[in-house]
Amino acid sequence: MKKIIFFFGILFTINCTFAQKWQNIIGYPGRLDESDNLIEHYDHGFLITGNFCYDYDNVHGWLVKTDINGQVLWDKVITVLPDAAIISKTLFDPMGNIYVFGWLFQDQPHEFPFVIKLNACGELQWCRLLAIEGYDYGFFNDAIFLDNGDILGLAIMPEDDASNNNRIILFRISPEGDIIWKKGYATHENHPYYGDPYGKSIYHFGNIYMIVGNVYSPYPNSPNPYHVYQRPMFIGINKDFEEDWIVEFGINDSLLGRAETVVPINDSLFMGVGRYRFINENGDLDQSAWLMFFNNKGEEAGNKILADEQFGPEVLESDLYEVEHIEGDKYLLSAGYFNSEIDDFNKGDLVADTAGNVYNYTIRENTSGGGNIYLTKTFDKKYILAANYQPPNQTTSDIYLYKINENLEQDTLYPGNYTYDSLCGHSIESGVIDLAGCDVITSIGEIPTLEDYNQKLQTIPVTASPNPTNTGEILLEFENTSLFDNLELKVFDVFGKQVHTGKILPHQGAVRLNVSSWARGVYVAVVFSNGQIKGRCKVLVE
Numbered sequence: 001m002k003k004i005i006f007f008f009g010i011l012f013t014i015n016c017t018f019a020q021k022w023q024n025i026i027g028y029p030g031r032l033d034e035s036d037n038l039i040e041h042y043d044h045g046f047l048i049t050g051n052f053c054y055d056y057d058n059v060h061g062w063l064v065k066t067d068i069n070g071q072v073l074w075d076k077v078i079t080v081l082p083d084a085a086i087i088s089k090t091l092f093d094p095m096g097n098i099y100v101f102g103w104l105f106q107d108q109p110h111e112f113p114f115v116i117k118l119n120a121c122g123e124l125q126w127c128r129l130l131a132i133e134g135y136d137y138g139f140f141n142d143a144i145f146l147d148n149g150d151i152l153g154l155a156i157m158p159e160d161d162a163s164n165n166n167r168i169i170l171f172r173i174s175p176e177g178d179i180i181w182k183k184g185y186a187t188h189e190n191h192p193y194y195g196d197p198y199g200k201s202i203y204h205f206g207n208i209y210m211i212v213g214n215v216y217s218p219y220p221n222s223p224n225p226y227h228v229y230q231r232p233m234f235i236g237i238n239k240d241f242e243e244d245w246i247v248e249f250g251i252n253d254s255l256l257g258r259a260e261t262v263v264p265i266n267d268s269l270f271m272g273v274g275r276y277r278f279i280n281e282n283g284d285l286d287q288s289a290w291l292m293f294f295n296n297k298g299e300e301a302g303n304k305i306l307a308d309e310q311f312g313p314e315v316l317e318s319d320l321y322e323v324e325h326i327e328g329d330k331y332l333l334s335a336g337y338f339n340s341e342i343d344d345f346n347k348g349d350l351v352a353d354t355a356g357n358v359y360n361y362t363i364r365e366n367t368s369g370g371g372n373i374y375l376t377k378t379f380d381k382k383y384i385l386a387a388n389y390q391p392p393n394q395t396t397s398d399i400y401l402y403k404i405n406e407n408l409e410q411d412t413l414y415p416g417n418y419t420y421d422s423l424c425g426h427s428i429e430s431g432v433i434d435l436a437g438c439d440v441i442t443s444i445g446e447i448p449t450l451e452d453y454n455q456k457l458q459t460i461p462v463t464a465s466p467n468p469t470n471t472g473e474i475l476l477e478f479e480n481t482s483l484f485d486n487l488e489l490k491v492f493d494v495f496g497k498q499v500h501t502g503k504i505l506p507h508q509g510a511v512r513l514n515v516s517s518w519a520r521g522v523y524v525a526v527v528f529s530n531g532q533i534k535g536r537c538k539v540l541v542e
Contacts, residue, residue, distance in 0.1 A: 022411040024070040025389055027398030030054070033062065035386040035399045036088050038374040042096065043420045044068045046376075048386060049090045049100070050399060061087035061102055063122075065421070065428070069413045070384070070401045073420055074428045076122055080104060080435040085114075089143050091151065093175070096120030096423030101153055103139035104129060104435065113140040113155045114438060115173060120423035122431075126177040127438035132447075134160055138169075142201045149175050154202040154211065164188035168199040168211065170241070171447070179441065181453035185211060185235050185243050193218055195228040199235070205264050208244075208296060209237035212272060214258045217248055232259035232274055232290075236298050241450055245298025255303070257290055260372070263323045263331065268296045271354060273320040273333060276305050289318040289335060291356060304356030311361060314339050322375040324383060326406045329353040332383055334373040337363050347373035347387040349408055362408045366391045367400060378403070382411050457483060460527045460535035468540035472516035476525055476537075482507045484529035491525045491539070499523065515541050 026048070027033035037049035050062040061078030078100065079085050087102035098118040105111045112132070117125040130138060138157035145151055153171045165188045172180040186197035195216035203210045213235075216228035232249040249259065249272065259274040276290040289306035308315055317338035324332050330353050339346050346368050350361035366389055367373070373387040382405055389400035403411040421428050441447065448456070461479045481487060487504035489511065499518060502511065504527065518541050527535040 020412050022069060022403035022413055024066075024401045025398050026064060026066075026070075026072060026401060027389075027396075028052070030396060032396045033398050034371055034388050035374055035401075036086075036371065037090060038376050038384060038386045038401075039090060039092075040376055040378055040384070041065065041092065042094075043418070043422060044379055045073065045418075045420050046070065046384060046401075047090050047092070047098070048399065048401070049087050051086050053084075058082075059084040059086050059105070061085045061100070061433075063087065063090065063098075063100060063433075064399075065122075066401070067420060068418055070403070074122065074430045076118075076431060076433050078102070078116070078433045078435065080438070085435060086139070088140055091143055091145060093145070093149065096421075097125070097175070098122070099143065099151060101140035101143050104438075111137045111139060113138045113153070113157070113171075114435065115140065115143075115151075115153060115177075116433065116435065116438075117175070117177060118433070120421070121426065122424075122428045122433075124433050127435050128173070128177050128179065129435075129438040129440045130155070130157075130171070130179075131440050131442055132157070133442055136160055136162075141199060144202055144204055146172075146204075150180065151175075152202060152209070154199050156198060165194055165196065167197050168213070168235075170202070170211075172241075172450075172453075177439070179447045181450045182447045183241055183450035185237070186215060186233065186246060190243070191217075191246070193225045193228070195226075197233065200259070201261055203262060205270070206267065207239050209239075209241065210262060210270075211235040211237065212259050212262050215248060217251065219254065220251060229256050230258060230277075231255070232257055232272060232292055234259065234262065234270070234272060234294060234298075236296070240454075247294050247298050247300060249292045249294065249300065250303070252300075257287070259292065260321050261323055263325060265293070265354065269301060270294055270296070271323070271331075273323050275319040287317050287319060289320045289333075289350075291320075291352070291354065293354070304354070306352065306356055306358060310356075310358045311337070314363075317345075321372045324375055324377040326351065329355070330359070330406070332375070332406060332408075334375040334385055335361065336373065337361075339363055349373075349375075349383075349385060349404065351406065351408065360408050362404075364400065364402070381406075456480075458534075460484065460487075460529070462525055462527055462535045462537040464525065464537055464539045467538075468542045469515065470542040473512055473514050474539060474541075475510055475512050476539075477510040478504065478508065478527065478535070481505075481509070484534060486530045487534075488528045489525065490528065491523050493519075494522050515539075 033052045035050045046066045048064040053059040063076040065073045084105040089101040091099045114129045116127040135157045142154040151173045155169045158167045168185045197215045199211045199213040201212045215233040218225045234247040236244040238244045257276040259272045262272045272292040275287045277287045291304040293301040319336040321334045348363040351359040367387040388397045390397040491500035523539045
């Protein structure tokens, strides 16, 4: 069942391939290089979200593009000096634009979330830094696309008032970099006894958005509600982005631990993965890989703890990070093992089913560096994993990238030549993305709440320019016209006399009126939908 994989090789400047097996080490000598995310790109290459530093100082984001065999094509250093930049998540859209999420350290503890957009050629288009007053610090952990191309960014941002414990915020962001709205979840107002709620990842399954994370909360009916314990947390959010339910997993069975990710079993059942924590017979804190099941109503449906005995005697503890469906009831998971043969917490992979049966597992040697092990399923139904690689007596780390099949056997290299980055008209060069000119949002008032945004959608805001006007014409601009039917514009003078009427078409954004024949004075432009007023503004003609 068990295999410990040993591999050797000389680390070249950026990349090293071992024989014909699909495995690479990516990094620079003498530098601490770490992966933080991994996705397959549109051309079947891969984008690695990473970070690096020297002597744990001046951390920089490191976006790496590889070919289909994991060999580096180009890389971008994402930085701003003298501050530190860390990146955590990368997305790309159908046009090849790349969105990178992370946070900037500005004289600790002042760290704040940022998001940048690169075009298909890796060139900076815009940058937004959310250095919002009233918050201690913040960072983006994850992000997903919405159907219309907008993005939901999952941030952790504790408020200055530590007593309220509001921390988890979703930001809706347009492709142009506009922050459309913000919304807090697992808030102190709704859950006063929650301690340090934490959102690690976000997903979209049908009509449900889901945040996976952890929360400290008391036992049920505890005489001391402020004596809290860490438990996995799954937040169900409806299509209107309102919080529907929260699963504090294991609370009724006194189970403790944390969750990392989730995968749908079917339309109504989900499986979260993470670790279960307990006190062993020696009185030591121990942990085991944990499968957690719950339904789309926020109800627990059982769990499976993978005991050490299901592995070989060299496994003393285990943990789960990410999961991909193989077929039927089988899943491939990235894992961590406390390995008695190496006496360290190494990373690897395993195949298990929802009954908690372990079919196969592998420990990858020299992967004991910090961080998770990241997993993505490829177009050919294989699996790419990225872990930190740190041999004994080496103080720095690199990124170990490898490809396996459902039997945990390493894949071989693809032959032939491939075209990469075809959405860019020229070859992409490695370089530096400097965030020094990042647009900074400092006031929470600059970002509407979800409630404010939804209320605005019930109206058609109207603006006029120039206002006042003495040019003989005026431009009226409208918002939200695509959300209403049978639109009509009417303009009235101060005596209620109608001086203009006209239709507004769906999606129409503006109309220009000739007012040269109007008397000087104040007028009111009113937009009707099916006879009901939806928007208005005053116009002054001089």
